[in-house]
Structures are given as C-alpha cells and as structure tokens.
Amino acid sequence: MEQCLVCRRIAQAAAGENPYFVRELETGCVVLGDNQRFRGYTLLLCKEHATELHHLPPRQRDLFLHEMALVAEAVDMAFHPGKLNYELLGVGPGSHMHWHIFPRNPGDTPQPGPVWQLSREEMNDPRYVPTPQALADIKRALNRALDAVLAKDQG
Numbered sequence: 001m002e003q004c005l006v007c008r009r010i011a012q013a014a015a016g017e018n019p020y021f022v023r024e025l026e027t028g029c030v031v032l033g034d035n036q037r038f039r040g041y042t043l044l045l046c047k048e049h050a051t052e053l054h055h056l057p058p059r060q061r062d063l064f065l066h067e068m069a070l071v072a073e074a075v076d077m078a079f080h081p082g083k084l085n086y087e088l089l090g091v092g093p094g095s096h097m098h099w100h101i102f103p104r105n106p107g108d109t110p111q112p113g114p115v116w117q118l119s120r121e122e123m124n125d126p127r128y129v130p131t132p133q134a135l136a137d138i139k140r141a142l143n144r145a146l147d148a149v150l151a152k153d154q155g
Contacts (some may be wrong), residue, residue: 006045006096019135022142027064030071030146032138033100035128038115040079040103040138044071051095053088068099070149078145079103085115 012018013029022030027048033041046056046064053061072084081103090097102115109117130138 004049004096006098007049010045010047019132022139023146025067025071027060027067028098030142032130032135032142035124036130036134036138037118037123037125037128038102038104038108040075040081040142042071042075042101042142044068044099044101046097049096051090051097053097068101070153071099071146072101074142074145074149075101075103077149078141081105 009018009031010029013021013024013031018031020032020034022032022042024030025044028044028046031043031045033043035041044064044067048056048060050056053065056064068086072086075081076084083104085100085102085104087100087102088097089100104115109115111117115123
C-alpha cells in the first residue's frame with residue numbers, strides 16, 4: 001500500500017534505508033522509535049498489512065503476539081525499565097497495525113499515566129532524536145537482548 005506509512009517503513013528496512021531498523025522477525029520488523037523520549041522505545045511493525053489482530057490467520061496472529069512478547073522481554077532486558085507500556089495502533093489510510101513498546105520509569109512524565117499525556121511537541125522534540133552513536137548503542141543493546149531472548153525461546 002503506497003500510502004501506508006508502516007508499509008513504507010518496512011520497505012525502507014528491507015532496502016537498508018531505515019536507520020531505526022533493528023531486526024526482522026517472522027511476523028514483523030523491530031524498529032526503534034524515531035525519538036527516544038523514553039529510552040528504548042521500540043515498535044514491532046506487522047509485516048502483513050492488516051488492521052486488526054483478528055484479521056490475521058490464527059497461526060500468524062498467535063505468532064505475532066508471541067513475537068511482540070519476546071520483543072518486549074528484550075526491551076526490558078536491555079533497558080531495565082520499572083514497567084513496560086504496550087499499545088497496538090494503526091496509522092493513516094488502511095490503519096496498518098503495529099505495537100508500541102514504551103519502557104517506563106517513575107517520574108518520566110509530569111504525572112503518572114500514559115505517554116500520550118505528553119504533548120506532540122514534547123514527544124517529538126528534536127533533543128530526543130538520538131545521535132548516530134546513541135542510536136547505534138541502543139540498537140546494539142536491543143539486538144544483544146533479542147539474541148538472548150530468541151535463543152531462550154528456541155531452546
């Protein structure tokens with residue numbers, strides 16, 4: 001779907017043009033959020049252009065959920081947050097579903113609650129765009145944790 005932002009991001013990852021790409025899994029692509037207001041903010045982009053979980057064939061749906069849990073475990077292992085917040089969203093035309101995994105820590109927002117209480121300006125503030133070195137460090141930490149989590153899952 002040419003207009004779909006998520007499809008475009010997956011295509012960029014496949015072409016080696018998405019600097020936030022971390023790893024491809026069977027059902028999705030693991031990418032870091034373009035900003036790291038919450039260090040380790042990660043997304044799992046469903047490879048299938050589907051709007052809802054129940055639109056996926058049962059085996060694919062179950063594996064997508066399983067892989068999301070593995071990615072979340074790796075985020076937890078890599079960044080040691082106090083809590084993880086999960087949200088399954090769709091975006092724009094066709095609402096291509098994708099998971100947001102936010103590492104959370106006490107005091108990371110002005111008051112307890114979802115990350116979306118922060119303004120769009122705060123969430124997208126350029127100071128939270130990682131430098132190339134910071135991005136490489138975050139990707140390396142997440143990839144190491146994914147290696148461990150996937151090995152444990154397969155063994």
